[in-house]
Amino acid sequence: MSKRVHVVAAVIRGHHKQVLIAKRPTHVHMGGLWEFPGGKVEQFEAPLDALKRELKEEVGLTVVSAQPLIQITHDYPDKQVYLDVWEVHEFVGVARGMEGQQVKWVWQVDLLDYEFPAANQAIVTATLLSSTCLITGDTDCSGVYLAAIEAALSRGYRLFILRPSCPNLDFLGLVSALKSMALFSAAQWQWHIDWCPAASTDFERAITEHKNFGVHFSARKMEGGFECFDGALLSASCHNRSELALAQQRGIDFLLLSPVSATKRYRPDELLGWAGFSALVESINIPVFALGGLTLDDIVNARLAGGQGVACIRDWWQ
Numbered sequence: 637m638s639k640r641v642h643v644v645a646a647v648i649r650g651h652h653k654q655v656l657i658a659k660r661p662t663h664v665h666m667g668g669l670w671e672f673p674g675g676k677v678e679q680f681e682a683p684l685d686a687l688k689r690e691l692k693e694e695v696g697l698t699v700v701s702a703q704p705l706i707q708i709t710h711d712y713p714d715k716q717v718y719l720d721v722w723e724v725h726e727f728v729g730v731a732r733g734m735e736g737q738q739v740k741w742v743w744q745v746d747l748l749d750y751e752f753p754a755a756n757q758a759i760v761t762a763t764l765l766s767s768t769c770l771i772t773g774d775t776d777c778s779g780v781y782l783a784a785i786e787a788a789l790s791r792g793y794r795l796f797i798l799r800p801s802c803p804n805l806d807f808l809g810l811v812s813a814l815k816s817m818a819l820f821s822a823a824q825w826q827w828h829i830d831w832c833p834a835a836s837t838d839f840e841r842a843i844t845e846h847k848n849f850g851v852h853f854s855a856r857k858m859e860g861g862f863e864c865f866d867g868a869l870l871s872a873s874c875h876n877r878s879e880l881a882l883a884q885q886r887g888i889d890f891l892l893l894s895p896v897s898a899t900k901r902y903r904p905d906e907l908l909g910w911a912g913f914s915a916l917v918e919s920i921n922i923p924v925f926a927l928g929g930l931t932l933d934d935i936v937n938a939r940l941a942g943g944q945g946v947a948c949i950r951d952w953w954q
């Protein structure tokens with residue numbers, strides 16, 4: 637087996653949720669496919685320095701600031717790569733294909749329409765997900781439930797795990813309110829499988845027909861196997877290496893991994909800490925949110941540990 641190649645690549649965010657992509661020349665590995673600009677890290681070169689060099693050489697941009705987004709270990713039949721992907725928010729210059737390659741700013745939602753190398757699937761998912769995932773807490777009033785979500789939307793949050801605990805829930809009313817909220821905000825609703833109406837065809841229709849609805853599984857439900865929600869975004873809660881591996885095998889799109897920090901439910905020796913979180917995240921190629929005893933201020937820690945961001949309940953739910 638040849639040595640794994642360390643590659644840096646950038647999700648460069650331009651105006652209005654646009655992302656820069658480039659077409660790989662036909663004669664190179666993965667030729668003709670689209671890529672996030674980047675290239676190989678040279679010997680003794682720091683990854684961020686390599687990223688800055690590659691973006692200058694390939695697309696003529698000077699990076700001002702960048703932060704880690706996701707790391708992918710992938711084996712192609714003829715090459716093993718470690719894709720070290722960064723998110724670039726600040727740069728100077730006008731993007732050009734410096735090596736004659738086609739480059740394009742595309743709306744991030746349209747990334748799904750482009751053909752990328754196989755390793756890029758999780759990078760596209762990570763690009764589309766925000767860095768905060770809000771899990772709804774308890775309330776016995778559906779009006780209060782919706783008002784809390786609306787307030788979070790107005791503060792800019794876009795990704796939610798829904799656990800509507802209200803008795804006598806008007807399920808269709810809730811779905812329709814969430815649909816219209818998504819129309820104006822591009823919010824993503826992950827419906828927790830333990831809180832969804834049992835055997836409801838309306839539920840299945842809402843999940844599969846509206847791209848803003850997805851399904852969230854507890855580790856137990858994921859292990860038990862699940863029916864196919866065609867095309868829906870799937871997420872799951874995990875706590876250890878074997879659950880993470882199973883999630884990857886089952887095609888789950890993103891994960892919540894807990895408990896990272898102190899909570900009432902767990903003993904101190906059960907906590908992962910950031911080092912434990914990081915070691916587990918390294919073992920899979922899926923965006924992972926850190927959960928458990930964290931606040932919305934922990935996003936930077938989560939990113940440094942290889943995560944997508946943080947998932948919270950207590951820090952936002954009143």
Ligand SMILES: Nc1nc2c([nH]c(=O)n2[C@H]2C[C@H](O)[C@@H](COP(=O)(O)OP(=O)(O)OP(=O)(O)O)O2)c(=O)[nH]1
Binds near residue numbers: 664677753755
């Ligand atoms: N830059 C980049 N490479 C990717 C992506 N996805 C993916 O699988 N790759 C793979 C394709 C290649 O095998 C490897 C990148 O190597 P490369 O040949 O482009 O690197 P380079 O620009 O330094 O090439 P070279 O001039 O040294 O030949 O990573 C991606 O999104 N961006």
